[in-house]
Amino acid sequence: MNTSELSSVLGRLAVGALRFAATDARERADLARRTALATVAVAAPWAEAAVAIKRAVPGSGSALAEELATGPMGTARLCLLTARAQLDIAERGLPRAPSAPRILHAGRRSVGGTPPALVGLDLLPARGPAGTLHDGMIHQGFRATVRCHDPGGLANFDQAWRREVEERPRAGGVAVVLGAGNVTGLSAADVLAQIFEHGRGVFLKVHPLHAPLQPLLEAALGPVVEAGLVVIAVGGADVARSAIAAPETTHVHVTGGEATYRAIVWGSADPADRSAAPLLSKPITCELGNVTPWFILPGRYSPAELSYQADLVAASIANNTSFNCIATKGIVTCRSWPQREDFLALVERRLASLPARPGWYPGSVRDWEAATGRVAPADGTVPSSLVTGVDPATDDRLLAREWFVPVVAEVPLDADDLAGFCGRALAFSHRLPGSLAASVTIPNGLSAVDLRHVEQFVDHLAFGVVAVNTWSALAYALGNVPWGGFPGGTLASPKSGIGFVHDPLLLPLVHNSVIRAPLSAAIRPPWFPWHRSGARLARGVVDLYGRCAAGKSGLGTMLAMLPAVLRG
Template sequence: MNTSELSSVLGRLAAGARRFAATDARERAELARRTALATVAVAAPWAEAAVAIKRAVPGSGSALAEELATGPMGTARLCLLTARAQLDIAERGLPRAPSAPRILHAGRRSVGGTPPALVGLELLPALGPSGSLHDGMIHQGFAATVRCHDPGGLANFEQAWQREVEERPRDGGVAVVLGAGNVTGLSAADVLSQVFEHGRGVLLKLHPLHAPLRPHLESALGPLVEAGLLAIVEGGADVAQAALAAAETTHVHVTGGEATFRAIVWGSADSGDRTASPRLSKPITCELGNVTPWFILPGRYSRAELAHQADLVAASIANNTSFNCIATKGIVTCRSWPQRADFLALVERRLASLPARPGWYPGAVRDWEGATGRVAPADGTLPCSLFTGVDTKTDDRLLAREWFVPVVAEVPLDADDLAGFCGRALAFSHRLPGSLAASVTIPTGLSAVDARHAEDFVDHLAFGVVAVNTWSALAYALGNVPWGGFPGATLAAPKSGIGFVHDPLLLPLVHNSVIRAPLWSPIRPPWFPWHSAGARLTRGVVDLYGRCAEGKSGLGTLLAMLPAVLRG
């Protein structure tokens, strides 16, 4: 694409953004609904192309389940949530949350320092444009709370929310979105956020790995292309640089690594002096990854609880060959916890039972060898590797950077009780690179004092998402949990990123979010790599969202999945 062609494309996108600014909320809801339908229509070829990119065995149920879930399923859900929010805006001026905003921590005494004053909104169960998305059944027992800074009471919060709804979608202009190469649904979600949350036209530059996806993404997001709000291009760094430098570009969004961010903003991927003016003169938002911890609070767990949590941890390592920004990289335990050895044995046993998957991401084989100190298998696969008893005071290489490979370190902390562990674990979390997401396993049956220590620990973790008793990836999958690094990042110190995506409710003053799940469930999640019917279930949820986009209940589709759910 030469300069003239690029300028013409960007000009059409700017015109599309101006037309979009003149539409009302009902028209925007209809555009989002039609995009959901288009996404569902190409779900199968999209997922199959993604499986091929990742060199998985054709017909692999676990790989297909992953690609359906993180690609078309998540995209369709975000479209439906966006449509519902826009309809609510048309009807009442504000999006509707499942519960009214409330002040958090009012009058609560803390044993670990005073929690910040926050406003909380519950995000489950969510609604689509025609009603229920059946979250009560699909996500039974789960809760998701977004926590926003308190501007001085609920009335002030409502006013701030109203301003956000009225002003943010008027940002306008053209955003260049530089797509990630690890998960195929990330670029689609970034596009939806830029269009519906900011009113921008979008030039999506695909990661080279995702070039085969272009026709499927153009079909899935076809209504946006037809509206002049989206153009998808391929190419290397030269295409990206030209798009960033173009006069028509008013915003940049990047999902990728910090080195890429530094190269864009400062002109170099190294970590040199940041006192000079940045090379990039345009506003930028980004999501840059994380060294993701999973904290296991000491206590007494039943055998079933221990096994379920071990399976969750193992799946969070193995999913997508660990090429996820929130793949678990550190398991943080209490050295004196009596069940520590049993828990680690369960994790190791589950990981050992999984076939090694190809190291398809660029540089993965080299990084796996660098992290493990071993020679990778000759067939190019990367076994999941767990290193236990790691002392980061003497060797911090496994947690000093984000290794984009299936390698995880277990770090035991010395503590005499739960309170001591929480204090040490919180201090440890501050030393980890990144602030995107963390998971915490909390036992039941705690004393009142220990339960308060556990809640204080959750409250004070400085991550964009804190997941209790589940993998933080669920927050991304839900679609209405704002997704991004913990507030406070800057161009000089971007941490896990600047700004949020996945905010169809257009919430103001977002601090972070907490999601919660049962400690144990008889239902095995379909994203477990060893699930016997994962592909069937994820395909069923995609079909369910298609029915909801058509204005139908989808209940029959849901009930048809029950046998596969129960088999696990």
């Protein structure tokens, strides 16, 4: 694409954004609903193409389940949530959350930079344009709360929210979105956020790994492509540079590594070679990854609870070969916790039971060897590796950067009691690069005093999402939990990123979100790599979302999935 062609394409996107700004909320809702239908229509070939890109064994149930869930399923759900929010705006001027906004922690003293008071809204169960999405069954026992800065009371919050709803979708302009190469649904979600949450036309430059997906993404996003709001291009860094530099471009959004971000903003991926002033003169938002911790709070866990939480941790490492920005990279335990060795043995046993996957992501075999100090298997796989007893004071190699490989450090902290561990763990969290997400496992049966320490710990973790008793990736899967680094990232120090995506409710002043799940469950989550019916259940949920988008009942689909759910 030469300069003249690129200018013409970007100009058409700017015109499309102007047309979008002139539409009303019902028209936007219909556009989002039709995009959900288009996504569901190509779900099978999308997932199959993704499995091929990742060099998984054809017909692999776990790989297919992952690709269905993180690609078309997540995209369709985000479209449905967006459609519902826009219909609510048409009917009452604001999106409708499952709970009314409420003041959290009234009168609380600020600790560690956290505002003294926050406004909270619950996000589950969410609804689609025609009603239920069956969250009560699919996400049974889950809670999700987004926490926003308090602008001086609920009346002021309402006014700030109404301003966002009125102004953001009409902002206009053209965003260049640089797609990530690790998860196929990320680019689609970023495109939808730029359109429906910011009113921009989008020039999407897909990652070279995803070139085979271009026609499928164009079909999945067909309604917004036809509306003149999206152009999808394949190419390398030269295409990205030209699009970013074009005068028609008004915004840049990147999901990827910090090296890519530095090259765009400062002119070099090497911090030592960066320019004195940023070269990028346009606003940028980004999501840049994380050294993701999972804190295991000391206490007494039943065998079922310990096993279930160990399985969650193992699944968070094995999923997508750990090529996720929120794959667990550090398991933080209390050295004196009596069940520590049992827990780590359960994690290691589960990881050892899974076949090693190919190192399909560029540079992953080299990085695996650097992280482990071993020679990678000759078949090109990258086995999971848990390194226990790591002391970050003497060896922080595995924690000083995000290793995009399935290698995890266990860090035992010294503490005499739960309160002491919470204090040490909070201080340790501040040393980790990134601020995207963290998980915390909390035992049942705590005293009121211990529970207060635990809640203060959760409250003050400086991450965009804090997940209690579950993997933080579930927050991304929900679609309406704002996703991004903890506020405070700057051009010079972006941490895990600047700004949020996945905000169909168009919320103001987002601080972070907390999701909570039961400590154990009798039914195995379908995203566990060892689930025997994961692919079947993922297909079922995609079909369910298609029926919801078409205004049909999904109850029959839910009932048809029950045998697979119970089979586990």
